[in-house]
């Protein structure tokens with residue numbers, strides 16, 4: 001075991017690897033930018049977005065990406081804050097939302113759930129939250145856009161708790177809302193941080209309110225706040241302080257309790273308070289569970305370098321037609337040029353080319369530590385879920401497959417090319433770009449393709465054309481969900497109610513359904529069956 005006090009041990013223990021989960025437009029790009037700004041990586045606004053061709057839009061992968069002006073890559077941003085090395089994994093949102101978004105969360109040790117104060121818990125946040133729940137990773141909550149009119153904070157907290165079945169523990173609390181937003185009360189520091197809006201000349205010197213039980217009783221606030229704002233603050237804090245006890249750190253680490261902070265990413269207000277909290281409470285790299293039972297969990301301070309591939313990125317550099325395998329380092333230290341054992345291929349490989357990502361620039365990296373993400377240039381050795389180790393053989397837990405939301409068959413005009421299409425689809429599904437479902441009666445000739453996000457379909461058509469010279473057309477199917485039926489945890493292929501059973505690429509039985517109503521009906525017909533939303537992808 002690596003000594004925690006040794007230089008390598010200290011490097012590992014200062015890693016904090018997390019991702020932001022949110023619904024489109026909640027402000028993820030804005031918050032990311034402000035986090036990088038506070039972390040000293042970027043120095044001007046607009047560097048992250050890249051949408052308007054700004055500095056960070058350096059990813060040179062597909063022409064499609066340029067045409068669409070979006071970033072398909074889910075990259076990793078690294079910055080130092082208060083002696084910690086923070087890895088922020090970018091979870092693609094908007095149209096580039098796809099399975100990669102889910103898989104990225106498998107590589108994170110904690111998450112920040114970003115919520116729009118006016119919109120509350122939205123659909124996609126809920127889905128991403130459920131993925132975090134699979135591993136019970138700790139979740140921070142950042143309630144954004146407090147400079148705008150929004151929901152009443154108490155109702156919002158209640159909504160988060162009841163929708164997600166997770167408790168919240170507000171660390172900061174907004175003083176006034178929308179037009180009357182005065183700033184944030186920090187409950188543990190007993191400080192009030194006044195906010196100066198973009199066109200406001202309010203004195204922003206922090207106010208210590210330690211001498212009063214309720215900040216609303218502080219003379220400075222009584223001088224500066226309207227009576228109705230004071231009354232509301234008094235009532236809310238009485239209730240929050242009265243009902244919530246001490247912060248239960250273990251419950252947070254178990255994913256049962258989320259520390260919540262408020263702020264306005266756009267105005268860089270509350271972001272530093274969040275970062276302070278994050279750096280104080282976010283856990284270092286967690287031990288990783290293995291499939292090969294006897295090994296149990298691999299702790300980050302294990303002597304061997306170990307890691308697994310959670311994402312493949314094809315064609316990042318068209319000149320070389322290369323692929324990048326994104327590896328989450330689970331334990332030990334990586335050194336460029338080192339030899340590792342590739343578990344699936346059961347042979348030694350040398351890790352000669354590796355990149356790390358600072359903001360969205362690729363940089364060659366010579367060493368990296370547990371918690372970091374490596375981008376390995378790949379010439380066909382890697383697949384999602386592959387494990388590598390410098391020592392003892394190890395297989396980490398499978399990366400689950402998640403239910404697609406869009407389904408189609410593919411048609412090629414030239415019947416002679418059907419075989420080529422099958423081959424292309426199989427390869428792309430092995431890479432994790434799509435999922436295939438086989439109808440037992442038809443077999444592999446004409447599989448159903450499932451994806452999580454619309455853009456995955458566009459990328460599929462583009463890549464079939466670009467890499468396989470195939471002109472394929474999508475024939476949409478009305479399915480909306482895939483569920484893997486299980487009884488007592490075991491996959492099952494006998495169901496009541498005349499439901500057709502398909503197979504995924506790993507031969508797991510799966511049902512495809514058109515709407516929520518069908519699912520409820522299937523559950524009613526098969527009361528002792530679990531209809532799982534994800535499944536470990538056995539290879």
Ligand code: G4P
Pocket residue numbers: 022023024025026027028029030031093094144145146147148263264265266267
């Ligand atoms: P996303 O990545 O989650 O999709 O969201 P993004 O950061 O692009 O933000 C979505 C919109 O919300 C942007 O407005 C952004 O400026 C705004 N926004 C983000 N944080 C805050 C905040 O704290 N307060 C307020 N009032 N707005 C916020 P936009 O009109 O789409 O773009 P822009 O012209 O403002 O850049």
